[in-house]
Each structure stands twice: as structure tokens, then as C-alpha cells.
Amino acid sequence: MATKHDELRQTTWHAPASVLRLRSIGCLMLGDIIAIISGFLLTWLGRPDFVVSRTPLFMIVLVPVYLVVASSVDAFDTRSLRDPVIAIKKSWYALAVTLALLVIAAFYLRSVQDFSRAMIGFGSAFAFALTGVARWLLIPRLPQIVGGNPFSIALIRDGMAPIPAGDFSITLTGFTLDSENHDPVMYDKLAMALSAMDRVVVACPPERRQAWARALRGANIQGEIDMPELAVLRPRGIGPDHAAPSLIVAIGPLNLVDRIIKRLFDIAVAGTALVLLAPVMAAIALWVRSDSPGPVLFEQIRIGRANRMFRMFKFRSMKTGDHSGHRSTARDDDRVTRCGRFIRRTSLDELPQLFNVLGGSMSIVGPRPHALGSRANDKLFWEVDDRYWDRHAAKPGLTGLAQIRGYRGATLFEDDLRNRVDADLEYLTDWTIWRDLKIIFLTVRVLWHRNAY
Structure with missing residues (x-):
């Protein structure tokens, strides 16, 4: 797809974010686990018979089931790692589904009478409150906790296009794209350059946006085209950086x-x-x-x-x-x-x-x-x-x-x-x-x- 295979030149580089993102997911999981366990332990303050009831067993089963359900509803996906509101909604939904599943399982196993309904009720209420608080406090501080920004952003500058404002992990220059010819070698070079990225923003002349949109759709990451004119219109579907508006044209199929x-x-x-x-x-x-x-x-x-x-x-x-x-x-x-x-x-x-x-x-x-x-x-x-x-x-x-x-x-x-x-x-x-x-x-x-x- 390119007429000349210019080398991609890096002007700035930070460590790949894949490890930082895994750390972030681990932190979020650990925060949820601590919040859920703490919620049930708080019931012990008012009910000393907590430790002799079968409620601790309920709590122990609850945690792994919650992690499976939360993963299936994307409670640890990219959006949850960025937006505390979305993260809290998904964690509460996962916790509600998990509690419902366990209650139904206990009913069919005829073991409902073995558990204290008061303790489970209060413990669940505390768990909901503490998971919300934990995610609200934790997510904005993830970069400091894990040692850096868990999301890598690449900027590709096509020709002499103006460089948009933004905090980019890497800037790639010297990339020439031809909308008429599809060259697998250049696609391969593009894939290698973006292999550690979560997002890529392309700054290019307006007449080349369609070619870049086509090239990014198969790149397996979120691809965006820099469009400064969107700063006034602010339509839905633009990239998250309002200081450097970009149109989202592609996103990987799997989180x-x-x-x-x-x-x-x-x-x-x-x-x-x-x-x-x-x-x-x-x-x-x-x-x-x-x-x-x-x-x-x-x-x-x-x-x-x-x-x-x-x-x-x-x-x-x-x-x-x-x-x-x-x-x-x-x-x-x-x-x-x-x-x-x-x-x-x-x-x-x-x-x-x-x-x-x-x-x-x-x-x-x-x-x-x-x-x-x-x-x-x-x-x-x-x-x-x-x-x-x-x-x-x-x-x-x-x-x-x-x-x-x-x-x-x-x-x-x-x-x-x-x-x-x-x-x-x-x-x-x-x-x-x-x-x-x-x-x-x-x-x-x-x-x-x-x-x-």
C-alpha cells in the first residue's frame, strides 16, 4: 500500500504498556477481592457468631465466582481501567449476578438454612459500598501505582501534517501511504511499529484520511484519524483526548x-x-x-x-x-x-x-x-x-x-x-x-x- 518504504523513525519512546496494563487489571482484581472480603468481615463487628456460622464459606465461594462473572461482563476491560463510573457499574452488576447465582445454588442444594440471611444481607451491602469506593479511589491512581501509564498511544505523522497536542508514547514519521496500491510489506512494517500500542492517532492531509482509515481497520488496535475541525462540532464517536480530537475508525475485535x-x-x-x-x-x-x-x-x-x-x-x-x-x-x-x-x-x-x-x-x-x-x-x-x-x-x-x-x-x-x-x-x-x-x-x-x- 506504499510507494516508498521509508523507515519509521521514533522520536519518543516509553516502555510497552502491556505489562503495566496487566498490573492494572491485577490491582483492580485485588481491590475488589479486599473490598468484598472486608464487607463480610465488617458484619463480624455486630455479629460475633459470624465465625461459627457458614457465612465465611459463602464469602470464600463468592470471590472466585465474582472474578469469573466480572471478567465475562468486561469489568476489567480498557474502559473500566479508564473510567471509574463505568468500572463501578460493571463491578456492581457482576456482584449482583454472582450473589443471585450463589443464592439459587444454595436453594437447590437445600442449604439455605445453613447460612445467616442477616449476615449475607449486611455483608453484601458492605461489599457493594466498598467495591464502589475502592474503584473510585483506585482507578485515577493506577498510573502511579503500577509505575506508568498502562495505555500506549502512537502518533503517525504522514508528510508535513501538523502535530496534534497530546501525550503520545511514540511518534512515527517518514511513513508514506498510497491509497491505490496495497503493499503487504508496508502493512507488516506498520504492524511491527504498532505491536505494543493500545491506540494509534494518524495526522495526515484530509485527502489521505480514507486510505489511512482502510489501513487501520485491520491493525487490531483502536485507530483514529486526527481531525482538528471536530474541536468545534464535538460529535459522538471521537477519541477520548478532547485537546486533540480524532475520529475513531477502528477498534480491535477482542479486549x-x-x-x-x-x-x-x-x-x-x-x-x-x-x-x-x-x-x-x-x-x-x-x-x-x-x-x-x-x-x-x-x-x-x-x-x-x-x-x-x-x-x-x-x-x-x-x-x-x-x-x-x-x-x-x-x-x-x-x-x-x-x-x-x-x-x-x-x-x-x-x-x-x-x-x-x-x-x-x-x-x-x-x-x-x-x-x-x-x-x-x-x-x-x-x-x-x-x-x-x-x-x-x-x-x-x-x-x-x-x-x-x-x-x-x-x-x-x-x-x-x-x-x-x-x-x-x-x-x-x-x-x-x-x-x-x-x-x-x-x-x-x-x-x-x-x-x-
Whole structure:
């Protein structure tokens, strides 16, 4: 997408904020735990029989259940770490849901009579009050507590655009963008420069805003375009820095908690699959080696999350490999070996990508990664649909929504690609861990597919 690959020059740099943000989440969790426990302990002041009742057991169960519920309702997400009002509302909602769940569980277990209703009632009231106070006092002081601003903000200055006011962690200059040409190398450089950022603000001439908006949609972070004229209009949907108004044009599909859940899920599934399928993979490796000369694995550069390029692994299924992907595999392709024909039809050639998942460049479920030279109707994918780059806001997957809907194989027509892009963007919009489980379950039906050749 760039006409000249200028080096990105840093004028200011602060330590990456990912560790500071994790510390902030830990502080918020610890504050909630202390507030909840303190709320129930306060009841002991008026009721000395607190310690001999089963109320302490209720309190001990309450804390871990609250943390799970609070995480699921985003009580520790970015907005909660910035805005005390939002943080308090979410913590109170999580606490109310948790108390309701425990009361219902106690009712069905017929153990309600074992708990003091007065103590639970007063303890819960104190817990609500103290969590609100704790979050109100804690959140504005998080930067001082964790040792710095937990949110990194990058400024990209395109050409001689004026530099907006604001406290930026890093300023990148010397970046030239061309709206007519999509260059994966420049997207990769942009992704590397923004890898540790939470937000990026672009200062550019008005005629280049559309190009930057398109480039930022797949960057997996909140992307904003500096628009000084919005200082007067102040519409909804601008960035949080009123001194330097910017239009929010992109935001990553998953917050930090969701990314942690998805990553742990990937590690668990990939690790288990590698152990169980080790004999199968060893047998395939021996077959590939004996069937034709060449390496067992085929490596190819693919486009991954935030438009960063990575090396994807597959079992070699051809006599010669097309590393750029210019030529799609056709039915009865003379390059495919006997072994390759079987493992491609059964999707067994994809198994080495489990190592990509463990390494963090791929996920179990996500948009499938494509080679740089992939084409539809003799056009590069990004020439067919300018939404193509948006699908890279999440890690690519071994399987995905497009695959279970039957959109796989060669892209002979432009609609073949558009259908996949539609499904990928739908997946990013409506992600849940339960949908990932459903997609994995439904993938079994399409492992053997008529378009897999």
C-alpha cells in the first residue's frame, strides 16, 4: 500500500504498556477481592457468631465466582481501567449476578438454612459500598501505582501534517501511504511499529484520511484519524483526548480479557491435539518423505493478525512448492503427489499449523490466512474487495466460519473471495468462546470436502 518504504523513525519512546496494563487489571482484581472480603468481615463487628456460622464459606465461594462473572461482563476491560463510573457499574452488576447465582445454588442444594440471611444481607451491602469506593479511589491512581501509564498511544505523522497536542508514547514519521496500491510489506512494517500500542492517532492531509482509515481497520488496535475541525462540532464517536480530537475508525475485535481466554483455549486445544495426533503426524511425515524427494514440511509466507506476515507450516503435498501462491491448486493438478492428494482431501496437510498455534502466530479458530499472491479471477484478493484487510484484525485460524459454510478451495470467481470476507467479518463482529467451540465441532463435517484438492 506504499510507494516508498521509508523507515519509521521514533522520536519518543516509553516502555510497552502491556505489562503495566496487566498490573492494572491485577490491582483492580485485588481491590475488589479486599473490598468484598472486608464487607463480610465488617458484619463480624455486630455479629460475633459470624465465625461459627457458614457465612465465611459463602464469602470464600463468592470471590472466585465474582472474578469469573466480572471478567465475562468486561469489568476489567480498557474502559473500566479508564473510567471509574463505568468500572463501578460493571463491578456492581457482576456482584449482583454472582450473589443471585450463589443464592439459587444454595436453594437447590437445600442449604439455605445453613447460612445467616442477616449476615449475607449486611455483608453484601458492605461489599457493594466498598467495591464502589475502592474503584473510585483506585482507578485515577493506577498510573502511579503500577509505575506508568498502562495505555500506549502512537502518533503517525504522514508528510508535513501538523502535530496534534497530546501525550503520545511514540511518534512515527517518514511513513508514506498510497491509497491505490496495497503493499503487504508496508502493512507488516506498520504492524511491527504498532505491536505494543493500545491506540494509534494518524495526522495526515484530509485527502489521505480514507486510505489511512482502510489501513487501520485491520491493525487490531483502536485507530483514529486526527481531525482538528471536530474541536468545534464535538460529535459522538471521537477519541477520548478532547485537546486533540480524532475520529475513531477502528477498534480491535477482542479486549484483553477475551484475548487471554482465547489464547489459553488455543494452547489447551493445540497442545492436546499434538499429543493425541503425534503418531498420525509421524506416519504422514514418513509417507511424505518416501513418496517424493524434498522436505517433509512446506513453509509459506502468509498474512496474519494486524497484517503482519508469518511463516505457516503444512505437510508438503506437491513435488514443487509455489511459495508466493500465484498459482492456485487445480483439480487433478500434476504438481500434487500421491500422498499429497490424500492429505489435502482429508485436510491432514494442515496439522503442522498446530505448531503455529502454540507459537502464537495462529489461532484454532479465525479467518484462514492467505498467501501474498493469492488471486480471484486473476486479481489479487485486496483488489477484489477493499474490506479484505479488515479481516486481519484477529489471528488467522486453522478453521473458521467461512470453512464450515463451505467457502474453501480455489477462488476462481470474485464472489468466492467476497463470500469468505463476509463470513470472516461476521466472525470478528460476533466473537464468543462458545462460537469457537461450535465452529470446531462443525469443522468435522467439512474435513473431507469436494473443493479440497
